[in-house]
Amino acid sequence: MNSRSKYFHAPGNKPRAQIYSVYAATKAYIDQFSRCLYVEYKKSGIDVHCQMASIRRSSFFVPSADGYARAALRWIGYEPRCTPYWPHTLFWAVANSLPESAIDAWRLKFCLAIRKRGQLKDSRKQE
Numbered sequence: 001m002n003s004r005s006k007y008f009h010a011p012g013n014k015p016r017a018q019i020y021s022v023y024a025a026t027k028a029y030i031d032q033f034s035r036c037l038y039v040e041y042k043k044s045g046i047d048v049h050c051q052m053a054s055i056r057r058s059s060f061f062v063p064s065a066d067g068y069a070r071a072a073l074r075w076i077g078y079e080p081r082c083t084p085y086w087p088h089t090l091f092w093a094v095a096n097s098l099p100e101s102a103i104d105a106w107r108l109k110f111c112l113a114i115r116k117r118g119q120l121k122d123s124r125k126q127e
Contacts, residue, residue, distance in 0.1 A: 019108065019111045019112060019115055020107055020108050020111040023111060024107075030050060031050050031081070034048050034049070034050030034080065035048075035050070035080055035081065038080035039080075047076050047077055047080075048080060049072065049075065049076060049080060049082070050080070050081070051068075051072050051084075060087055061087050061088070061091060063085050063087075067085070068084070068085055071084035071085045071086075072084040072085075
């Protein structure tokens with residue numbers, strides 16, 4: 001299963017008030033649904049993994065689609081939840097040592113930046 005990271009639009013192409021809540025809730029639902037499928041079907045020899053990635057440009061922390069797929073395939077059969085790309089593992093190890101409020105503030109700032117880029121892109125299309 002795959003959850004794409006996009007900003008959400010209301011009718012009329014105007015951004016909704018929800019910035020992070022809908023995104024986070026959707027990803028949490030997909031993660032939990034995948035986990036439940038894993039628990040139900042593991043005894044039948046079926047592994048279910050949830051990889052939620054949206055890759056546009058690769059960098060140190062953002063692998064190419066092929067690099068991410070190779071890393072994710074190495075995890076099949078081990079754990080239903082994983083962080084297959086090693087820089088992500090490093091990032092989340094550091095992030096998990098921070099207070100939850102700091103992570104929440106970072107995520108909100110990150111989502112606001114995504115929304116702002118989307119709004120700028122939309123305004124350029126209208127010109």
